[in-house]
Every structure is written in structure tokens, then in C-alpha cells.
Amino acid sequence: MSTHRREPTIGHIGRVDARDPAPLRADARVGGSVRIDPRPAPPRARDVPSVNLKARMYALAMLLALASTALVVRAVDLQIVRKDFYQDQGTQRFLRDKLIPVSRGMITDRNGEPLAVSTPVVSIWAAPAELLAQKERLGELARALAVDPEVLEQRLAQRADKEFVYLRRRMAPDAAQAIIDLKLPGVNAQREFRRYYPAGEMTAHVLGFTNIDDRGQEGLELAFDEWLAGKSGVKRVIQNRRGEVVEDVELVSEPQPGRELRLTIDRRVQYLAYRELKAAMLQHGAASGSVVILDIPTGEILAMVNWPSYNPNAPATSDTNARRNRAVTDVFEPGSVIKAFTVAAGLESGQFTPETKIDTTPGTLLVANHIVRDTSNYGVVDLTRLLAKSSNVGATKIAFQLSNDHLYDMFHRFGFGEATGCGFPGESPGVLPAAAGWGQLEKATLSYGYGLSVTPLQLAQAYGALGNDGRLRAPTFVIGSTNTDSAVLDPAISRRVVTMLEAVIAPGGTGIKAGVPNYRVAGKTGTSRKAVPGGYQSRYISVFAGMVPASHPRLAGVVIVNDPRGAAYYGGLVAAPVFGHVMTDALRLLDVPPDNLQLLQADTTIVPPPTPPLDGEEAIFAEGVQP
Ligand code: 59J
Secondary structure, three states: OOOEOOOOOEOOOOOOOOOOOOOOOOOOOOOOOOOOOOOOOOOOOOOOOOOOHHHHHHHHHHHHHHHHHHHHHHHHHHHHHOHHHHHHHHHHHHEEEEEEOOOOOOEEOOOOOEEEEEEEEEEEEEOHHHHHOOHHHHHHHHHHHOOOHHHHHHHHHHOOOOOOEEEEEEEOHHHHHHHHOOOOOOEEEEEEEEEEOOOHHHOHHHHOOEOOOOOEOOHHHHHOHHHHHOEOEEEEEEEOOOOOEEEEEEEEEOOEOOOOEEEOOOHHHHHHHHHHHHHHHHHHOOOEEEEEEEEOOOOEEEEEEEEOOOOOOOHHHOOHHHOOOHHHHOOEOOHHHHHHHHHHHHHHOOOOOOOOEEEOOOOEEEEOOEEEEOOOOOOEEEHHHHHHHOOHHHHHHHHOOOOHHHHHHHHHHOOOOOOOOOOOOOOOOOEOOOHHHOOHHHHHHHHOOOOOEEOHHHHHHHHHHHHOOOEEEOOEOEOOOOOOEEEOOOHHHHHHHHHHHHHHHOOOOOOHHHOEOOEOOEEEEEEEEEEEOOEEEEEEEEEEEEEEOOOOOOEEEEEEEEOOOOOOOOHHHHHHHHHHHHHHHHHHHOOOOOOOOHHHHHHHHOOOOOOOOOOOOOOOOOOOOOO
């Protein structure tokens, strides 16, 4: 029964609600009541002969008496008998349920730095008919809105049958107040909130954005919409005919302000990752890319950035292609970075140790009429060198010693083929084909990273688990989330693989450019040709996945660069340096103690300080205060 509509909360001026009927008048016709016309009879024509004057006087007196009785009855009826009914009817015309707007909760980074804040704005709206009734004032309004007066009038006329039309939404409060102060007929204000993202494009994909009504549309704004939005309250008020609130009647529902959301993201690390990724994208003319940085012990996502990005403060102006959080929604064939898990399965089978020799000569291997190829002939290699050189032939030879189920199980335990459950909308589970269907060729190519597809986040999760003594932690975006921690690999085997992965960053490895001064780094490069229907083309995806410090891994990182177009396209040349740069600064920011301090290692070769001057030798400046 109550009229529930958007109502202004500030600046009511001259508004007459078109739906408000005129107030009840005492002479209103009401069903059932007697109505007697009190007017005297019209004068008669003179030529009518007069009858009995006394009888006529009597009749008139009777008529008057009847009429006044009727009026008294009517008055009693209205003012006493049915008083409540009419009063109720009258009040109803002026009772309104008004929304009490609540602000959307702030999103902050892990240190409380604001990433999404709601600022108060004002929307100006009008009842077109009322405004058009005083056309002479349209000029003032047009000036205040900085629009053409004719266009304004035309648009109002088109909507003359509506009771509510926004003139301009989400204005700065000062600018809106200037319009309110004009006290134009039928023009009103409505308080709202507008979302603002201070970190702009660098947090755009993770946060997503809200629509004009402040509801989450994408990203974490969507995933946590209810939490953030809260609930507007409703209060019942009495308004006068000018639309001004004269009395608060009751609170229909209590407003519940939106709650704050504290993310695991560290704004500073996020910034580093975005800066380095963007620089690499531009340097290599690449199409897209992602960086994910995880805190290994907790699984918390410290940074997640993608390129291309967009301005979340004006999302409508961006290309939808720039809005995807590729780190979670897009999959790619991981290529060689998967070899760490093939090697882990080899070690777990008991058939291999890090020192086991594998002959990769002559750098090719014929499998089911296809050639598995290394970039060079690495000859006889142990498992550590196999990783350092990234031998596809070597990985295939390990896989051929394992059951399909074992290799599948190892990949699956590390989270491939299943969504991480991080809660991000539209997360892809990737693809890991069931072991029962693998032929020899499929098994071979899976062992070095083709035939399955993964998200950058899945890859970061898997490397995080390797660095976490074989305990897989589902990545999380929100501080205080409970995430599972399951043992997926024997800690000793896990540590052994990490140590082997350090050889990738050592001289002679493919990932030397992922190095971080004063820290030991473990990781793996990958360069995958991009699959197209019918084969693989000369387009590449460059990857680096790793962790640091290798002695006690704290941060896991994944860098993906899609389609670098320069002469350099290897993972070791394109993705590895991004990892190195981001980690160098992130480790310092997070105060992670170095495990390879160059100065300490150089102890034996420390240059002795110069011998002190002999006693009594003059200093070149006099002691004490200079003259
Ligand atoms: C490669 C592949 C395509 C898919 C090959 C990269 C296969 C394969 C069929 C030729 C560039 C290239 C299923 S290369 O990642 O071996 O880390 O910096 O794309 O092998 O069988 O011109 N990595 N990359 N292979 N395909 N199919 C090496 C390697 C890897 C490097 C470089 C050299 C490939 C040092 C990749 C790196 O480890």
C-alpha cells in the first residue's frame, strides 16, 4: 500500500507530487450520503396565477428546514462519525516510504590502504510536467547543467508523462547544491554514493567495478556484493504538498551499512608487478600478460595484475577484452614449467634421484610417428641438468617410466584441472585430460606441458605448494579466509625439487635473468608455441614460475607474456626478468631476510680498512667548529 520510490533526501523545493490529489473538501461526494440541492427554486413566470400564499410560505419553510437538517447530518457524519476514515485518507496522501541510502563498504589492501571507496555524490532529478509548467525558468536550469536550453526542453517534453527523470547523476555535492539553490519547480536532489578506485588500472581486474546503482558487476565487487553493499533502510515520513518532510513517522527497516573488505593484496607489491609487467609488454610488443605473486605459507594473493588493463573509474569506455582477469579466467598450455611436476613424480616413484642419468641424445625422440624435440642435443643429463636445460626428450623418458595414473595424479594433486576455489567470478578450472585416454604421444607431450591447460593462478598455486614442503594451500583474496592446506607431496621430495630448480637460475640455466641479488631463487622457464587449430604456430607464450628465497620459500611468482613479437621470445629472456625485478623489490618491501647475502659470502676477501693516521698527524681540517 505504501508508495515505495526513490525520494530526495535533500533540498526539497516547490515539488508538487503529480499523484497527490487535491486535499479532501467537505463537500466531496461520498458514496451513500444524501445530497440535497440547497438552491432556491427558480423564479416563476409572472403570468402564473398565485395560489395560496400561506401554503407556499409553509412549503418554503419546510424545504429550508430540511436542507439545514441535511447539512447538520452531513457535518456530524464527516466530523464525528467518519472522522478517522477521512483523516486516514488524508494522511495517506502525504505518507511516503523513503529509502535511507547506505554507503558501500570500502575495499582495502592487506595494510588498510584504500583500493575502492565510496564518495558521496548527488543526482538531480525532476518531475518534467512541473518544470515545463514554468518554462521561463528552464534557461536557468540549462545554464546550471551546462546544456542547451532547447535540448533540455525537448527532452523534458518527451518525458512529460513521467513523474521522475534524472537530469544529471552523480554530481559533485557542491555543483548539485548550486542547482538546488535555484529552487526550480519540480527539481530535486537525491543523495547517492559513487565508487572510486584510487589505484586505477593496476587493481582493475581484481576489484572489478560497480554499476551506476553501486552494485558489483565484475571481480571482487561482484563476488562480495552483498557484504559490501549492505542494505538501505526505509523510513516512513509525512510530507507536505511541497514534498518537504514534516514528520518522521516510523523506521520501517533499519539501514545496514556496507561492510569493509580487507584483501590479501599488498598495494605496493601489486604496483611493482603492474609496473614491471607493463614495461615488459611494451618492450616486447606482446598482446597480453599476467603476474601473480603468492605468500607461500598462507596462500594469500599478494599481487595479481594483467595487461591490457582499463580505467575502472570509467569502465564503459574500455574494451571488454581489457577487462578480463586473465590470471584467473584464461588458460594456456604451460609447456616446460610443468616439468617440475614430472620430475617430482619421477622422484616419488623411487626410480629416479636428482643424480639419475638420462640420455637425451641426439636431442630428438620418435614417439608414435611424431618427433619430440629439444632445442639442442644435451647428451647425457641428470635430472637437475634436465630441468636447467629444459629437455623435452628427458621429460618424456621420465614419463615413460611412470604409469599414466601416477603422472596424472601428480598433476592433479598440485591443483591442475580443478578451479582453485579462490572465489573469483568466472574462474577457469583449466583442462587435464583423464589418464585412461592417454596414448604414448599424449603422455609424452603432457610430461613437458602440452595437452593440458592451466590458469596463471593455478600455476602459482602449484609452485607455492612445491615451496611449502609439498602442502598445497588454496589461494585467497580476503584476509581471514579459511583455506585448505593439504599435503600433496612428501616434504623431502618437495625440497629436493626446489633445490634442483635453483639450477635453472644458475649460470648455464635458462632462467638466469630471474635472479635476485642476495637471494637464492628456484624456478622454471617455459617457451610454448601457441596452439592453433591443426598445429602450432610461430607465436609464443613466455613463462616463468618460481619461488624465493629458495632456502625457505616465502613468495611464489608466475609471469606470463603472451605473444611477444620481438626477436627475443624465450621465457628466459621475456618472463624471467619480470620475475627478477618484481621479487627484488617485493622481498625488500616485505623485509624478507636474504639467504645469499653477497657481503657475507665475501667475508674472506674483505678489503681491510685503511691504516689509521699516525699519532699526532694533523687533520686537514681543524678540530671543533669551523671558523
Ligand atoms: C618451443 C613447443 C609445441 C607443442 C619449440 C619453443 C613442442 C611440442 C607439440 C620451438 C620455441 C620453438 C605438442 S626452447 O619451454 O620446447 O625456457 O626459454 O612449443 O615442443 O612438442 O621455436 N625453452 N620450449 N616447444 N612445442 N608441441 C625451450 C622449451 C621450453 C626455452 C628456450 C629454448 C619448447 C631456452 C617449445 C626457455 O623449455
